[in-house]
Amino acid sequence: MTRRYVALPVTAALACAAGLAFHRVFGYGPVLPVVAVAAVVPTLLAALLAGRADRPWPLWTSLVLSVAAWAGTAAVTVLRPVAGAFPDAVADALLSAWKSILTTLPPVPADPRSLAFVSALTWLGAAGAAELALRTPWRIAPGLPPLAVFAVALLLGVGGPGSNAVLVASVAVLLAALVLVRSPDAGVRRALTGVPVAAALGGAAFLLVPHVPVGAEPYDPREQVQAPPPQTRDGVSPLDRVGGWLLSDEVLFTVRASRAADQRLVALDRFDGVTWTSTARFVPTGGRVPGTGGDVARRPLDQTVTIAGLPGIWAPAADRPRRLDGLDAVVDPGAGVLAAARPLRRGLTYRVESATPRWDPDELLYADTADDPEARAARALPWGPGETREPVQLVDFRKFAEAATDGSSGPFQQAARLAERLAATARYDVSAPPGHGYRQLDYFLGTSRRGTSEQFATLFAVLGRTIGLPTRVVVGFRPAAPLGGITEVRSRDVLVWPEVKFAGAGWVPFDPTPAKRGKSKRADVAAGESKKLEQAQKDAAARPGDGAGTPPSAAPVPRPAARSGHGAPPWPVLAGALAAALVVGYLAAVLAAPVLRRRRRRAGTPAERVAGAWRQALDAVAALGLRSARTLTAHEVAAFGAERAGDAASGDLRPLADLANRARFAASPVTAADADRAWTHADRIARLAAARTRFARRLHPRELRRDRQRAVRAPRTHTGDDQDTSAAFPWLTRRRAPTRKQ
Numbered sequence: 001m002t003r004r005y006v007a008l009p010v011t012a013a014l015a016c017a018a019g020l021a022f023h024r025v026f027g028y029g030p031v032l033p034v035v036a037v038a039a040v041v042p043t044l045l046a047a048l049l050a051g052r053a054d055r056p057w058p059l060w061t062s063l064v065l066s067v068a069a070w071a072g073t074a075a076v077t078v079l080r081p082v083a084g085a086f087p088d089a090v091a092d093a094l095l096s097a098w099k100s101i102l103t104t105l106p107p108v109p110a111d112p113r114s115l116a117f118v119s120a121l122t123w124l125g126a127a128g129a130a131e132l133a134l135r136t137p138w139r140i141a142p143g144l145p146p147l148a149v150f151a152v153a154l155l156l157g158v159g160g161p162g163s164n165a166v167l168v169a170s171v172a173v174l175l176a177a178l179v180l181v182r183s184p185d186a187g188v189r190r191a192l193t194g195v196p197v198a199a200a201l202g203g204a205a206f207l208l209v210p211h212v213p214v215g216a217e218p219y220d221p222r223e224q225v226q227a228p229p230p231q232t233r234d235g236v237s238p239l240d241r242v243g244g245w246l247l248s249d250e251v252l253f254t255v256r257a258s259r260a261a262d263q264r265l266v267a268l269d270r271f272d273g274v275t276w277t278s279t280a281r282f283v284p285t286g287g288r289v290p291g292t293g294g295d296v297a298r299r300p301l302d303q304t305v306t307i308a309g310l311p312g313i314w315a316p317a318a319d320r321p322r323r324l325d326g327l328d329a330v331v332d333p334g335a336g337v338l339a340a341a342r343p344l345r346r347g348l349t350y351r352v353e354s355a356t357p358r359w360d361p362d363e364l365l366y367a368d369t370a371d372d373p374e375a376r377a378a379r380a381l382p383w384g385p386g387e388t389r390e391p392v393q394l395v396d397f398r399k400f401a402e403a404a405t406d407g408s409s410g411p412f413q414q415a416a417r418l419a420e421r422l423a424a425t426a427r428y429d430v431s432a433p434p435g436h437g438y439r440q441l442d443y444f445l446g447t448s449r450r451g452t453s454e455q456f457a458t459l460f461a462v463l464g465r466t467i468g469l470p471t472r473v474v475v476g477f478r479p480a481a482p483l484g485g486i487t488e489v490r491s492r493d494v495l496v497w498p499e500v501k502f503a504g505a506g507w508v509p510f511d512p513t514p515a516k517r518g519k520s521k522r523a524d525v526a527a528g529e530s531k532k533l534e535q536a537q538k539d540a541a542a543r544p545g546d547g548a549g550t551p552p553s554a555a556p557v558p559r560p561a562a563r564s565g566h567g568a569p570p571w572p573v574l575a576g577a578l579a580a581a582l583v584v585g586y587l588a589a590v591l592a593a594p595v596l597r598r599r600r601r602r603a604g605t606p607a608e609r610v611a612g613a614w615r616q617a618l619d620a621v622a623a624l625g626l627r628s629a630r631t632l633t634a635h636e637v638a639a640f641g642a643e644r645a646g647d648a649a650s651g652d653l654r655p656l657a658d659l660a661n662r663a664r665f666a667a668s669p670v671t672a673a674d675a676d677r678a679w680t681h682a683d684r685i686a687r688l689a690a691a692r693t694r695f696a697r698r699l700h701p702r703e704l705r706r707d708r709q710r711a712v713r714a715p716r717t718h719t720g721d722d723q724d725t726s727a728a729f730p731w732l733t734r735r736r737a738p739t740r741k742q
Helices: 008-020 028-048 059-076 086-095 097-102 112-135 141-156 165-181 188-211 238-246 361-365 373-377 392-404 411-425 438-448 453-466 529-542 571-601 606-623 634-645 647-665 672-691
Strands: 251-257 263-268 297-307 321-325 329-331 338-340 349-358 471-477 486-490 494-502 506-509
Touching (some): 086 112, 097 112, 361 529, 392 411, 392 438, 411 529, 438 453, 453 471, 453 494, 506 529, 606 647, 634 647, 634 672
Antiparallel strands (some): 251 486
């Protein structure tokens, strides 16, 4: 087997590793068999079509046959379950699958057309790598097509579950192995030397990739793709249903969970002066819902929801959903709101894995409001449709909010005091007229002073925006305590609450609705973390503030101690450690290389040892300024060295040159004594050269690139036709003028 075929298993493994990077899009299960077939088959086909090294098959023949082979393989494997015309399925896979991948949150459902897209990319990378390995002499060229496939997979998998650290390490090892097996002087000794280097490279990649510092969030192409919004066949906003729900007692859905939690339905963040709507960008999901980030600790909660009489498309779930099973839905990555692709039906059951927040009151007390684009948009207060000047109600709202929060120490205390003032200003009444525009809220605050959570929450959101708090409104349910692990969520359990966005903590809910009266029998007591949060807000509202927006110096609240654990060290430490390791490794390599080279050159037969001594002398003369010795005779090299190093070097260079010529041309072989004498001269020359060169010159990378000595046997005749000594005796490679026959 020639060297070009030896590289094919490496290229196939590279293509397989590149294709497996799609695991962040689909998961390993669906991708593994598809990628294995797409990496191996084109490699075998390229090997069969390679032909002789000097007369390979035309490239176009290999390309045509490879395309036909992919179509046949796809027809009996990944595209076999697809109904309809096969050409249409192929066209859909190659032209449209990437769009569905970009408009779906990973993990993407393993649709045959999407997997066919992965198969085609991996096949292309494997075929290109194999053809380059068979047709080009460039060592790294066959690794470029798999690297391109790897880059596409990384791009499409941004934000997906899992990590590519193992695959990055594997690709690094395989690239090193590819360079190794395609080296002209590849052999067992070189392999034994290169394998540890490749393994060390892979290990370093595996350890360092998870901690590589980045200056910003990775580029996500999904942010550039606008998915169509869900078809809202239910034209009524959940906020407009609140009044009707409160006057009935219908079971809307049931929840099986280990503990009670508020059920969120929809988040509304845009107010036009009349109605609240959502700016959510919904995208399809294969089940995963991205997290919010931030520093808030969260507690997992599994829920099984069964729909009863709940209308519309909005699917209830505890904040915040992380995974959804059993429901074809779209999701808003920003708010975590779930919307069914079709209207909810009675008896529909789905499972939600959520992570409920566990707020730290001390952190919230001194938290500042967020200032990201979403938060800035959540401070807007439009004048209303068709209005040309600010509504007079906003002036009154601003005065009320400023009076309610006067003397507050920070945004959290502002929000807590505003909620407390609202709860004390008006009373809860399920028979109050609905509405949440400027006029209805002004009537609610200034005249009737009775309303439902719809008015209390929306008024809080408007008042908060007048004093700079980023607010939104959430419609959900706070059901009674579960019985036997199952909670019946009834229409009377509906609740509207406002949320304020804080830096690092995200959206924090508040409850300005006072004690419940009237016909509603909704549970008044929050459970679990919601109860703790409400108590923290009450404590913050009652706490005296200094009015400066900073913690009071008289009675400071101790901040939580810094968390100590086994987390990853900060990236500057990792970067410094990596730089130090690289410097130490380089110094060790550049200083050890001459020692190892000298040891290797002293081994072998007397002729090989003489050749090694001469190569050692050539290295020393090169350090004195000799650029190349391939066009010089041995005595010309000796003359140059004597000129640079002085007469002391001449006394060793000329005898060593005589021994080198004798080892190459003499009819009688050199003896062991001649080899010892040659190395005595070489060691003296090396010491003289070292004394005349700076130490920094010995650290130059050229010390790692010195040509290695080739095995040279003692010639049996003066012609030396039975051996290749050009590496040991470079002066023999110069051109000689041809002689004419007499």
